[in-house]
Amino acid sequence: MAPTRSVDSYLESYELIKRSQSSQSTFQIPRRPVSFKSHNEDDDDDYDSILKSTSKLPPKPLPGRPKYRPFITATLITISTIVPLAILMSCIKYMLPDMRWDGIKLHGTSCDLVNTKNSSRMQSAFQINLRGAAQLTFAEAKLVDLVFDLVVGQGGRLLLGAVSYIVFMDALLRSMEITPVSWKLYASLVFSSNSLIATWHSTKAVFSTKGWRAKTYMIWCALAMVYVLAFPTLIESATGYVSPSSAGFNTNNGTVVTADSDHLLSCFDVFGGELIGLTNHTQAKGPPAHVFDAMEYYSYGYGYHSGKDISPPGIDNTSLFYTLLNHVADPIYNATNSTRPPRYNHTSSSQYLSSPSYTSNITINGEMHFLHDMKPDELWKKAYCLDDTTLDASQLKESPFCFTKSYFVWGFSSIVLYIVLGLQILWTFGMYCVWLDANIFSELVRSGRTIRGPFRAAADLVEAMNETLGNEYCAYSEQEIEKALQRSGDTLKYDSLLREGSDVLHVGLSTDKDARVLMSRKRLYGRKGRKKRMEED
Secondary structure (H helix, E strand, O other): OOOOOOHHHHHHHHHHHHHHHHOOOOOOOOOOOOOOOOOOHHHHHHHHHHHHOOOOOOOEOOOOOOOOHHHHHHHHHHHHHHHHHHHHHHHHHHHOOEHHHOOOOOOOOOOOOOOOOOOOHHHHHOOEEEEEEEEEOHHHHHHHHHHHHHHHHHHHHHHHHHHHHHHHHHHHHHHHOOOOEOHHHHHHHHHOOOOHHHHHHHHHHHHHOOOHHHHHHHHHHHHHHHHHHHHHHHHHHHEEEEOOEEEEEEOOOOOEEEOOOOOEEEEEEEOOHHHHOOOOOEEEEEEEOOOOOHHHHOOOOOOOOOOOOOOOOOOOOOOHHHHHHOOOOEEEOOOOOOOOOOOEOOOOOOOEOOOOEEEEEEEEOOEEEEEEOOOHHHOOEEEEEEOOEEEOHHHHHOOEEEEEOOOEEEEEEHHHHHHHHHHHHHHHHHHHHHHHHHHHHOHHHHOOOOOOOHHHHHHHHHHHHHHHHOOOOOOOOHHHHHHHHHHOOOOEEEEEEEEOOOOEEEEEEEOOOOOOOOOOOOOEEOOOOOEEEOOOO
16 A cells, blocks of 8 residues: 555645645645545545645546446447448348439430449449439539538548547557657657548558557558548548439330330230230230339240249239230140250250240130140230330330439439448447457556547657757757657657655656556556656555
8 A cells, every 4th residue: 555644744734735825836736645534524625625726736546447337338339330330231222212223224225323234233333323312403412412421421530530539549558568659650649640640650650660469550540540531532422413314215106205204114015916815916014114124024934934923013913914924835845754844855965855835825804715836925025015006125225315304313322332331340340449459458548547638648748858858949940859859769658667765656658668567556646756667566
């Protein structure tokens, strides 16, 4: 235990304090032993009031760090950040409509927001394709984009910067307990964290710092700061507003139709209708083509049917369109006991069987019709119907053009958004790991002696500069001071020294390469004096 003074000795100091204040002379408050308790509680209250009325600070013990609360809090914050982000990554495509499907994929017709056959999915993903808000005027779209970038982009950078500053300072203490760093690195991290200059010095320190732990800290600090600096830019690149376009077509009769028109329907042209109880060229109409495009979603299988019927939205299973869409002919092969539809003889891959013939029956309007050796595409074909006009794919493919909408859509680029969410998860987990390591193994952090603020860091730095440069450098320029510090060895570590002839311990920066930190919560901490290396309690 720290030695204590008698009540008489304490009261003498107390009276001296009051006399010094009454005479308005400069006086440094003597330390108050941790274990001291006056017999008179009024004396204790008077002493505390004197401390609050002066700027002079006496020695004091380190507060220590709560044993479990910081770890529980940090773990809960990390989990509550990573889990929602992971869920958002997996569910966002279901939460936000994909504008690539606003227009229909009419045989490779390319418009701004149409996913086409002649452009890769990667290329189309860089477009603003996840819709956040639609039917906006230009001013409304601009305002939404501006507010989002300001709140999420710039506000997010402030939040990430505040979190990373705490982690960087704890990691810096942990690193400087075992490995020296340069004056510039220390100053840049504590005074301008998450800046280009701090990133540059952290990157340089990767190559100059010794020890895998210190190198790992510097690598992570540099990468994490780059992410914090780039965060607003990444957010801005993930969002935007566009005026969407839709494909338009000139039909043979001079009619212009857009791909997202509700009048352009998916349908079948039953050109052989007389064979199945219908008139030739009967139209079997389905839903609008921009809702369900039979050209894209269905191709004849002839025995390769999945067994699950296709159910277009808004079409019941009694309609002619549904019946034709899900009709499958059963193939009959020139192979004995064949139970599957192979295209070649499985006993010899080089021996191909002859083409199969087809047989099936189809029920239309309650009457069953037998199709002997006839394929479905010999009776009907896929087409588009515009009112009572039947259009085949070639008519819509020959002269496509694009219509620009009169409104704006604000949203996200899917690929950039996924990258940002993934990087945020990695950044959060990495910060948690670095913070955990520093708070478990750092003597200074465990004792509550942190540098999470400019004044504490400035006090440490100025004290080390005075020890290195003396007290006569007020007229020297920045460059001259920097060169003098570099001549001193350009190395800084944290050190704990015991004031000789006293129980007061001092902790601060030192240029001694052999400096080491040994903390004790049984002692008081104060100014430097004639010092000696502290031994473990």
